[in-house]
Amino acid sequence: MKMRCECGEIISDNTDYLPYKAFLIADEDWFGVADAIDEITSEVASGRTTILAAETAVRVVLNKKSRTMYQCSKCGRLLVADWQHNRHIYAPISDADSRQILRGHDKVS
Numbered sequence: 680m681k682m683r684c685e686c687g688e689i690i691s692d693n694t695d696y697l698p699y700k701a702f703l704i705a706d707e708d709w710f711g712v713a714d715a716i717d718e719i720t721s722e723v724a725s726g727r728t729t730i731l732a733a734e735t736a737v738r739v740v741l742n743k744k745s746r747t748m749y750q751c752s753k754c755g756r757l758l759v760a761d762w763q764h765n766r767h768i769y770a771p772i773s774d775a776d777s778r779q780i781l782r783g784h785d786k787v788s
Contacts, residue, residue, distance in 0.1 A: 685768060686754040699752055701781040702745035703759065715740045750781045 680692045692700060704712055719736045722728040728736075748759040755771040755778045 682749065682758060682766070684751040684754060684756055684758070686751060686756070688751050688753040690749050690751055690758065692749070698779065698782045699750045701748050702741070703748050704745050708744045712740055712744050748781065750778065752778050755780075
């Protein structure tokens with residue numbers, strides 16, 4: 680998938696491990712996600728489900744409660760999907776704002 684930012688830059692989503700892509704879980708959903716993962720791990724611990732089924736169930740929970748967001752590496756705008764998959768754009772206040780705000784924790788220098 681390719682999107683065009685308002686600045687004209689093309690943002691591609693055609694692979695995994697993108698430094699400009701992230702998943703957003705709302706604070707209102709955060710503890711529900713944690714509770715669901717706790718329930719899934721309890722099912723494994725009790726022997727009522729397999730590890731493979733639990734891994735799938737965790738991914739389902741995360742996919743249901745997260746929204747996709749991207750950051751344009753050229754202008755820094757954030758493109759955030761709502762629950763209907765419409766993208767909303769948020770612009771940085773200044774040129775000093777990070778163009779790599781969505782990078783992974785271990786990738787930040």
